Amino acid sequence: MENKNDDDLMEYVPYTSDSRSFIAPTKYTLFTRLFIPWQLIKFAYYNIKMLKILSKGSGRFMDE
Amino acid sequence: MARIIVLGSGFAGNTAALNLKKALGRKHEVVVISPRKHFSYIPSWIWVGVGSMKPEKTQFDLTPVYEKFGIEFKNGAAEEIHPDSVDRYVVVKYTDGKTEQVKYDYLINATGPKLNFAATPGLGPDEGYSDSVCSLPHAVKTRDNFLKAVEKMKQGKRQKFVVGTGHGTATCQGAAFEYIHNLEFEIAKRGLRNMADITWISNEPTLGDFGVGGVVVRRNGNFISGKLFAESTFREKGIKWVDKAHVRKVKEGSLDYVNIEGKEGSLDFDFAMLIPPFAGIPISYIDKDGSDIKSQMCVPSGFMKVDADYTSGTKPFEEWKNSDWPKKYNNPLYKNIFAAGIAFAPPHPISKAFKAPDGTLIAPSAPRTGMAAGIIGHTVALSIIDMVKNGAEEPTYSASMAEFGAICITSMGKSMTRGSAALLTMYPVVPNYDKHKFGRNLNYTFGDIGLAGHWVKYMLHYLFIWKMKGKFLWQYIPD
Numbered sequence: 001m002e003n004k005n006d007d008d009l010m011e012y013v014p015y016t017s018d019s020r021s022f023i024a025p026t027k028y029t030l031f032t033r034l035f036i037p038w039q040l041i042k043f044a045y046y047n048i049k050m051l052k053i054l055s056k057g058s059g060r061f062m063d064e
Numbered sequence: 065m066a067r068i069i070v071l072g073s074g075f076a077g078n079t080a081a082l083n084l085k086k087a088l089g090r091k092h093e094v095v096v097i098s099p100r101k102h103f104s105y106i107p108s109w110i111w112v113g114v115g116s117m118k119p120e121k122t123q124f125d126l127t128p129v130y131e132k133f134g135i136e137f138k139n140g141a142a143e144e145i146h147p148d149s150v151d152r153y154v155v156v157k158y159t160d161g162k163t164e165q166v167k168y169d170y171l172i173n174a175t176g177p178k179l180n181f182a183a184t185p186g187l188g189p190d191e192g193y194s195d196s197v198c199s200l201p202h203a204v205k206t207r208d209n210f211l212k213a214v215e216k217m218k219q220g221k222r223q224k225f226v227v228g229t230g231h232g233t234a235t236c237q238g239a240a241f242e243y244i245h246n247l248e249f250e251i252a253k254r255g256l257r258n259m260a261d262i263t264w265i266s267n268e269p270t271l272g273d274f275g276v277g278g279v280v281v282r283r284n285g286n287f288i289s290g291k292l293f294a295e296s297t298f299r300e301k302g303i304k305w306v307d308k309a310h311v312r313k314v315k316e317g318s319l320d321y322v323n324i325e326g327k328e329g330s331l332d333f334d335f336a337m338l339i340p341p342f343a344g345i346p347i348s349y350i351d352k353d354g355s356d357i358k359s360q361m362c363v364p365s366g367f368m369k370v371d372a373d374y375t376s377g378t379k380p381f382e383e384w385k386n387s388d389w390p391k392k393y394n395n396p397l398y399k400n401i402f403a404a405g406i407a408f409a410p411p412h413p414i415s416k417a418f419k420a421p422d423g424t425l426i427a428p429s430a431p432r433t434g435m436a437a438g439i440i441g442h443t444v445a446l447s448i449i450d451m452v453k454n455g456a457e458e459p460t461y462s463a464s465m466a467e468f469g470a471i472c473i474t475s476m477g478k479s480m481t482r483g484s485a486a487l488l489t490m491y492p493v494v495p496n497y498d499k500h501k502f503g504r505n506l507n508y509t510f511g512d513i514g515l516a517g518h519w520v521k522y523m524l525h526y527l528f529i530w531k532m533k534g535k536f537l538w539q540y541i542p543d
């Protein structure tokens with residue numbers, strides 16, 4: 001990681017419209033996004049999520 | 065024997081053709097008419113446009129696939145449809161200028177979009193000053209221009225990049241969003257990030273709207289709006305943004321815009337990739353007297369009318385209903401003509417439409433993604449199979465965008481170890497605020513960012529090309 005601290009990650013100017021409401025990833029979040037063992041688990045999880053949404057159906061026979 | 069003509073060999077057309085032939089066998093004819101003999105995996109063109117994927121990896125020749133399946137392929141463009149002569153037929157024009165009349169019993173229009181660069185003066189790579197990733201030649205040209213800008217940065221010349229939508233009614237914000245992140249990723253990878261100013265411009269009413277009215281997801285015990293989600297990715301990468309904007313004019317090195325509040329502005333650029341609005345492919349519809357009936361068959365933008373409630377388009381956002389959306393995709397005048405994928409006319413946008421004080425419409429059009437195109441192409445094929453085999457008088461299968469979901473994988477950098485993508489699932493595509501507080505079922509609406517998302521995106525590239533080639537077990541790969 002290039003950044004020393006979380007607060008190096010983005011510019012922050014108090015009392016601007018930008019600073020009033022925002023979310024931005026912390027260093028820890030950025031680390032987990034690329035941490036391969038964790039991402040392998042996520043890969044499996046994503047596939048289950050996708051299958052779940054596909055199981056909600058696409059084309060259906062209309063029986064009315 | 066029935067003859068089914070499929071116009072177009074993209075996600076919708078190819079899915080329909082393969083399913084039709086598989087079910088109908090040799091007893092019936094399936095004919096595909098398309099000016100391009102390749103299937104293109106369009107979602108990967110955002111990688112072609114930054115030079116991280118070779119163009120040839122995104123397409124393959126359909127001729128051997130259709131030979132194997134016994135599908136007749138006519139490599140030409142449909143120019144006219146004659147839907148009520150005794151012999152219903154399509155006029156096809158080949159590249160050598162010759163034309164042919166091809167008869168049909170059932171017709172599927174899956175011709176996708178015409179890229180309507182002319183809607184904004186100066187837009188587009190052919191006659192304007194901006195780039196595009198909406199066709200393969202455009203994506204290749206965009207890559208070359210991007211790499212030229214990279215070279216300039218290497219020589220110490222600061223570059224301004226603008227990416228987004230080139231008109232108030234454009235769609236495909238997701239593709240532009242992927243492109244801007246990949247552009248940023250490629251620049252950062254080369255150690256040149258401090259030499260680039262990157263700006264997003266879009267017609268979305270807020271960031272993260274994506275033309276689907278935004279998405280709310282549940283994360284870490286909070287409900288989070290797509291706006292925060294999209295914003296956080298821009299903040300993280302130092303990308304500036306302009307939203308609610310209609311691009312009025314693109315000039316050499318700058319563009320002018322107006323926003324919903326009527327504020328006018330301009331952005332300078334060295335490189336701009338702007339998605340054009342879409343229109344229907346220009347095809348004439350001629351009745352038995354030789355009169356042009358296009359206005360009865362299509363909406364003014366040229367997309368084909370299907371079983372949607374088009375009167376709802378004149379109503380305000382608050383009165384839009386899920387039942388406005390089509391289910392069976394057959395034309396109201398001709399039961400044997402269907403439109404699938406981008407070719408069908410949606411009843412209205414999904415996102416709320418706004419107007420600038422001078423009346424300029426700023427309303428992202430409803431996206432019909434590759435997944436939706438595949439689902440609709442498949443559904444239409446199932447209805448035709450039932451009509452041909454079992455004599456069903458009406459289409460019997462349904463798939464409404466208000467009832468099925470979508471999986472969107474938004475690439476944010478292509479690398480197997482350093483890349484990432486945002487995985488966004490939503491159910492249903494068209495939000496239903498009567499049924500769900502946030503418009504969608506949050507058990508199936510989900511968003512996350514990370515390397516695993518990139519692996520999924522990469523996997524889907526190969527999986528869909530496998531499916532579209534009709535290879536072993538293709539029919540079990542979901543649309």
Ligand SMILES: Cc1cc2nc3c(=O)[nH]c(=O)nc-3n(C[C@H](O)[C@H](O)[C@H](O)COP(=O)(O)OP(=O)(O)OC[C@H]3O[C@@H](n4cnc5c(N)ncnc54)[C@H](O)[C@@H]3O)c2cc1C
Nearest residue numbers: 072073074075076106107142175176239405406433434435
């Ligand atoms: C850069 C980019 C990235 C995208 N990324 C994603 C993504 O990640 N996920 C996703 O789900 N969607 C994505 N999309 C959207 C997706 O590509 C489209 O939704 C999908 O291609 C629509 O399929 P279709 O079959 O309706 O049209 P198309 O795929 O455009 O196919 C149209 C077909 O019709 C043919 N045709 C044209 N004119 C005629 C004529 N006159 N006669 C006969 N045939 C004709 C064409 O040659 C083509 O074969 C992206 C789009 C773009 C531009």
